[in-house]
Amino acid sequence: MDPRIIVVTSGKGGVGKTTTTANLAVALAKAGYKTAAVDxxxxxxxxxxxxxxxxxxxxxxxxxxxGACKLQKAMVRDKRVENLFLLPAAQTRTKDAVSPxxxxxxxxxxxxxxxxxxxxxxxGIEQGFRNAAIGADEAIVVTTPEVSAxxxxxxxxxMLESMSKSPIRLVLNRLRPxxxxxxxxxxxxxxxxxxxxxxxxxxxxDTAVVISTNKGEPLTLGDESIAARAFxxxxxxxxxxxxxxxxxxxxxxxxxxxxxxxxxxx
Amino acid sequence: xxxLARLFQMIKKEKSKDTAxxxxxxxxxxxxxxxxxEMxxxxxxxxxxxxxxYLDIEEDKIELDFSKEERxxxxxxxIPVKNVKRRAxxxxxxx
Ligand SMILES: Nc1ncnc2c1ncn2[C@@H]1O[C@H](COP(=O)(O)OP(=O)(O)OP(=O)(O)O)[C@@H](O)[C@H]1O
Ligand SMILES: [Mg+2]
Numbered sequence: 001m002d003p004r005i006i007v008v009t010s011g012k013g014g015v016g017k018t019t020t021t022a023n024l025a026v027a028l029a030k031a032g033y034k035t036a037a038v039d040x041x042x043x044x045x046x047x048x049x050x051x052x053x054x055x056x057x058x059x060x061x062x063x064x065x066x067g068a069c070k071l072q073k074a075m076v077r078d079k080r081v082e083n084l085f086l087l088p089a090a091q092t093r094t095k096d097a098v099s100p101x102x103x104x105x106x107x108x109x110x111x112x113x114x115x116x117x118x119x120x121x122x123x124g125i126e127q128g129f130r131n132a133a134i135g136a137d138e139a140i141v142v143t144t145p146e147v148s149a150x151x152x153x154x155x156x157x158x159m160l161e162s163m164s165k166s167p168i169r170l171v172l173n174r175l176r177p178x179x180x181x182x183x184x185x186x187x188x189x190x191x192x193x194x195x196x197x198x199x200x201x202x203x204x205x206d207t208a209v210v211i212s213t214n215k216g217e218p219l220t221l222g223d224e225s226i227a228a229r230a231f232x233x234x235x236x237x238x239x240x241x242x243x244x245x246x247x248x249x250x251x252x253x254x255x256x257x258x259x260x261x262x263x264x265x266x
Numbered sequence: 267x268x269x270l271a272r273l274f275q276m277i278k279k280e281k282s283k284d285t286a287x288x289x290x291x292x293x294x295x296x297x298x299x300x301x302x303x304e305m306x307x308x309x310x311x312x313x314x315x316x317x318x319x320y321l322d323i324e325e326d327k328i329e330l331d332f333s334k335e336e337r338x339x340x341x342x343x344x345i346p347v348k349n350v351k352r353r354a355x356x357x358x359x360x361x
Contacts, residue, residue: 147286147293154294183281190287194294 001033003111006118006238007040007136007165011152013123015144016173019209020231021120022050024140027220027235029084033115036075039089040132041122042098048088052216053078062090065102071109080221085114095128107135116238125159139165140200144174145186154195169200171234176205177249188245201234203227204248299332299339306330313343322349 008021018041025037039047042062048054059074064087071087078084087110090097110117121132133139139160143153153170160168172191179185188202208225212218219228220235226246233243314325329344 147290150290151293151297155297158298180283183283186283186286186290190283194287194290 001115003114004116004138005107005110005136006116006138006140007121007133007160008118008140008142009121009129009133009156009160010123010142010149011125011156012143012149015142015149016171016203017123017142018046018050018120019213020140020142020171020173020203020234021047021118022218023220023228023231024235024238025051025084025086025118026078026081026218027232028116028118028238029078029081030220031235031239032083033239034083034085034113036085036087036110036114036117038087038110038117038119040119040128042089042093042095042128042131043091044122045089045091047120048076048086049216050213051078051086051218053086053088054216057088060088060090061106062093062097065098065106071106071113095122095126095131098131100131100134103131104135110135125155129156129159133160133163133165136165139168140171141168141197142171142173143191143195145172145180145191147186150186150191150194157195157197167198169198170195171201171203172199173203174205175202175248181249199245200237201230202245202248203230203234295332295339313345317345319355320351321345321347322351323347 008017008024010017021037025035029035037047037051039045039061041047045060048057053076056076058076059069061074063069064071064074075085075087078086107117119132119136122128141153141156141160143149157168170191172188175188176185180187188199192199204226206225206227208219208223208227212223217223218231219225220231222228226248230246230248233246236243310328310330313330314323314328317323324346327346329342331342333340333342
C-alpha cells in the first residue's frame with residue numbers, strides 16, 4: 001500500500017473530529033499498519049488527552065517543523081498498541097506558528113515513515129484547517145445530524161474539493177436511532193441526499209464515548225460498545241474492506257435498558 | 267405499523283426532521299452560490315450595459331436571483347423592457 005495521509009475535519013466545532021481520529025488511529029494500528037495520529041489543532045491540543053498519552057509528551061509538531069527536533073523524537077509511541085504514534089500539537093503557540101510549506105514538508109516526512117497518517121483538524125475554515133488539510137491526500141468529514149453541522153460540512157466539502165482531496169468521505173456521528181425513528185432527527189439518507197458524498201460510517205451517540213474520553217482509552221482499544229464497533233468498521237472501510245452498516249436501531253434496543261426503552265416506547 | 271398509527275402520522279404535523287431537511291436544502295442553495303453582494307452588483311451593471319445596447323430597459327426594476335431546479339442552480343433575471351431599439355448601439359467588438 002502507498003502511504004496515505006487523511007485529514008479528519010468538519011467545519012463546525014465539537015462534532016467529534018478528535019474522538020474519530022483517536023479511535024480510527026488505534027483501530028488502524030491494531031490492524032497492523034504503522035499509524036501516525038497528528039494533532040493539527042495548534043494551540044488547542046486535545047488528541048493527546050483523548051488518546052491518553054498526555055503525560056508522555058516532550059516535543060511537539062512546532063518543534064519538528066522549526067527543526068528543533070527530529071520527527072522520530074517528537075512522535076510519542078503508544079505502549080498499549082504496537083504501531084501507533086502520536087505527534088502532539090504545541091499548546092503554547094498559535095496556528096500562525098506553522099506555515100503551509102512547513103506542513104507540506106512535514107507530510108512528506110510522515111509519508112516516508114508511516115503507512116497511514118491521520119491529521120486531526122481544528123474547527124473552522126481558516127488557516128488552521130488549511131494547514132491541517134494541505135498535505136493530506138484524502139479527507140474524512142465528520143458531521144452530526146444537525147442543521148448547523150451539516151451546513152458547515154457542506155462548506156468544508158466544497159473547500160476540500162477545490163483542494164483536490166480524494167476521496168472525501170463522511171462520518172455521521174452522534175446519531176440517535178430512537179429520535180430518527182420518531183422523525184425528530186435527520187437520517188443517514190437525508191444527510192447523504194443533501195451533501196452528495198460517500199459515507200464511510202455512522203457512529204451512534206453513545207455514553208461509552210464519554211467514559212472512554214474520561215479515561216483516555218479510545219473505544220477501539222477493546223471496548224464492546226456499539227460505538228466501538230462502529231469506529232472499527234470505519235477503519236476497516238478505510239482499508240478497503242466492504243463492511244455493511246450496523247443496525248443501530250436494533251442494537252439500541254438490546255439489553256435491559258433497551259428493553260425498558262422499547263417497553264416505554266422511548 | 268398498524269393502520270391507525272399510520273393514519274395518525276398522516277394527520278400529525280410535519281416531523282421536525284423534514285423541516286430540518288427542507289431548511290438545509292434552502293440554505294445550501296445560497297451557500298453554494300455564494301456570490302458576494304459586490305460581485306452581484308457588478309454582474310447587474312454589466313448585464314444592464316450589454317442589454318441596453320439592444321433594448322430600452324427599466325433598470326431599477328431588474329430582478330436578479332438564483333433559483334434551484336432539482337440538483338442545479340440557475341441564475342434567473344427578470345428585466346422589464348420598455349422599448350426595442352431599431353439599431354443596436356454597439357460601438358466596439360469585444361476583444
Ligand atoms: N458518538 C458520540 N457519542 C457521545 N459523545 C460523543 C460522541 N462523539 C463525540 N462525543 C463527545 O462530544 C464532545 C466533542 O468531541 P470531540 O472533542 O471529538 O469533537 P471535535 O470535533 O474534535 O471538537 P473541536 O472542534 O473542539 O476540536 C466530546 O465531549 C466527546 O466525548
Ligand atoms: Mg478536536
